[in-house]
Amino acid sequence: MWELIKDKYKFIIIVVPSVLLYLLFNSILEQSVIRSISYTTTLISILSFLIGKYLWKYVYIDFFKKNICPDFNGVWIGEIVSNFDSEKKILIPIEINADFFGVKLKSNTTVGYSYANYCQIIRTDSDQFELEYIFRTHNHSPSETDTTYYEGAVKVIVTDIDSMTMTGLYWTNRCWQNGKNTAGTITFKKSDKTFNSINASISEK
Structure with missing residues (x-):
């Protein structure tokens, strides 16, 4: 998410707190220049980690979204x-964990699990938000003509931020050696349910 922020705002976010902290240590607390720089660097690093990893969620209002x-x-x-x-x-459920340092994606179903070894959020030239990822799937119960392991890729665009809906395309190399690798369309909608409840409802269908 950090890479989506415009450079001028990145400059403000980094420089302004650094200058204020330096002035605090050097002018108010009367620390030496070297110590002021050292304290400022250390504190900025700690704050950056805490805010970028955890605290941002509590102040991330709709304007930022x-x-x-x-x-x-x-x-x-x-x-x-x-x-x-x-x-x-x-139907397939996925779980996304994102912060300012990266994005992780995984999926657990009654027949297997998947995880993304590459996942990135991109802002397109048309100012749309795009999620793309490459995934690996392990199939726990393959049929005689299926495979236990395959890879694929997904590229979807957020079509509605308010309802958090994404649409796009996917492809896999599933059973490619038999000419049966798959591709198609995929639509994601954000849910307030858990993996277990979603898998239970899918299994009933």
Whole structure:
């Protein structure tokens, strides 16, 4: 998320607190120049970690979500329409953990689990927010014509920040050696449910 902030705002965020802290240590607390610089650097590093990792969530208002980056944190339900069977819609839950230092994505279902070894949020030239990731899936119960392990990629665009909906495309190399690798469309909607409750409802269908 940090890379989505414009350079001029990054400059303000870094320089202004640094100058104020330096003046605090040097002028008010009457520390030497070297100690003031050292204390300022240390405190800025600690504050940057705490704010960028944890505290930002408590002050991340709607203005920031629409102008800097949406809050991707939470559980999402994906609906897949595949070229393997275009009449069948597949539901898959994912969980995203994002902060100012990076984005992590994983999925656990009753038949396997997936995780992203590359995941990034991008702001396009048209000022839209795009999520792209490469994932690995481990299938716990493959059929005779299936595989236990495959990889794929997803690229989706946030089409509605208020309802947190993303749409786009995906592809996999699942059973590629048999010419059965899949691709299709995928739509994600943010949910307030947990993985377990989502998997339970999917299993009942």
